[in-house]
Amino acid sequence: MSRPTINCDLFVIGSGMAGMAAALFAAGRGINTVQAGMSSELAYASGLLDLMAVHPVRESRIWDDPWAGIDALIRDIPDHPYAHIEKADIRQALDEFMAFLNSAGLPYKADTDHNSRVITSVGTVKPTYCVPGSIWNVVRALQEKQPCLLVDFRGLKGFSARQIKEMLRENWPSLQTARFSFPSHAPELYTEHMARELEKPEICEKLAEKIFPYVEDARVVGLPAVLGITRTEEVVSNMEKFLNVPVFEIPTMPPSVPGMRLKRIFETGLPKLGVKPLLQQKVRYVKSSKSTGDLIFEVGPSDSRTTVCAKGVILASGRFFGKGLYSDRNSVYETIFNLPVHQPDTRSLWHRKDLFDTRGHLISRAGLETDEFLRPIDKSGRPAYNTLFAAGSVLAHQDWMRMKCGAGLAIATASHAVNSFLKIKSSLS
Ligand SMILES: Cc1cc2nc3c(=O)[nH]c(=O)nc-3n(C[C@H](O)[C@H](O)[C@H](O)COP(=O)(O)OP(=O)(O)OC[C@H]3O[C@@H](n4cnc5c(N)ncnc54)[C@H](O)[C@@H]3O)c2cc1C
Structure with a gap:
């Protein structure tokens, strides 16, 4: 043959x-x-x-x-x-x-003469060049030390809002944290599964309803990077509408949804x-x-x-x-x-x-x-x-x-x- x-x-x-x-x-x-x-x-x-x-x-x-x-x-x-x-x-x-x-619908942003600073899932500050649009809001929020609510999820391994807050205590004193159950039921949480679920408007809305009462005077909300895989811009925009403040993602441990x-x-x-x-x-x-x-x-x-x-x-x-x-x-x-x-x-x-x-x-x-x-x-x-x-x-x-x-x-x-x-x-x- x-x-x-x-x-x-x-x-x-x-x-x-x-x-x-x-x-x-x-x-x-x-x-x-x-x-x-x-x-x-x-x-x-x-x-x-x-x-x-x-x-x-x-x-x-x-x-x-x-x-x-x-x-x-x-x-x-x-x-x-x-x-x-x-x-x-x-x-x-x-x-x-x-x-x-x-x-292709996956916008990235950069300050083309400077590195921008973002935060990592272990609470360190990382200088980098191009940042996914879904992460970009953290650059200004961190720079201005804006009041911020950091969210994590029961059962999501390797991502603790409290640990991030603890690590960033000096760099970003105005962080608050809140932990939620993810609105769709699964025995274990995986970031890819969460991202796909959040592409369903009803799941995104359910999550936003849980988070909203905790936003209080936060001017920005940070979540693990799970805001959609194929329609991230839409999921981020929906979440921002529901919460009425800008949101940003924090890259999780591998395998990583932004990757x-x-x-x-x-x-x-x-x-x-x-x-x-x-x-x-x-x-x-x-x-x-x-x-x-x-x-x-x-x-x-x-x-x-x-x-x-x-x-x-x-x-x-x-x-x-x-x-x-x-x-x-x-x-x-x-x-x-x-x-x-x-x-x-x-x-x-x-x-x-x-x-x-x-x-x-x-x-x-x-x-x-x-x-x-x-x-x-x-x-x-x-x-x-x-x-x-x-x-x-x-x-x-x-x-x-x-x-x-x-x-x-x-x-x-x-x-x-x-x-x-x-x-x-x-x-x-
Ligand atoms: C956990 C992690 C976090 C990272 N974070 C960042 C970050 O924050 N910022 C950043 O800039 N970069 C980051 N990177 C690195 C970056 O994304 C790239 O992975 C890195 O630059 C290397 O890419 P590469 O294409 O050279 O190699 P690889 O990604 O290793 O790709 C090699 C390719 O060659 C193929 N190949 C090899 N041999 C054969 C063969 N015989 N036949 C066919 N195919 C073959 C492999 O299958 C694979 O597709 C990260 C990487 C990892 C693993």
């Missing part, structure tokens, strides 16, 4: 933040694109889009101006992936990404832009065509395998969770092309003794080294393949979790990789 073969200009490997962004930018530039990927970090992510907030990590220095933070970062770590990208191009990529989300919203928007939106998805399909083998130089992949399970033949590839396969990197007892490997991975010389250097060491762990900076076009390099320092580019957390010399640059890095490098593909392709033709 012959296998289906798909010919395309660009094959994006990965359906996390970087893969989705790469597919979006490629479709926006009219590139015939196929995308494969399995589960990613997207559904676990907070939904906040960090650009650059902490550097140097050992000093936990926080940057209000992410662009100045990027300048300092590149000065100190000239191999950081941001060093390959002009700041104007990073801005452009973020603007394009936000424009897509806005047009699920992003995943859904991309999975439904990208095919409409012409991206051919091969989602939940693993890329198994790759070879290079001697005659055309194209890269040829075998994708999917053995009983329904697809061959993908691509002029260019963006590898957005993530780190250990995404399975772009793999480690045994001795070494870290790249899983699809077996590319060289920049990593500490010995395993004993992977982790520092103290798990919470403020400098982080060297293993977190392992990954692919590239040229200025984001082409992974081979052992001789030359591009491993002419038209193979890498984006997102698979790249070396960054520790997105500690530097607080996860989504920004994914989006900016995805955009740069797509632009590089177009440049290299035109130079080859």
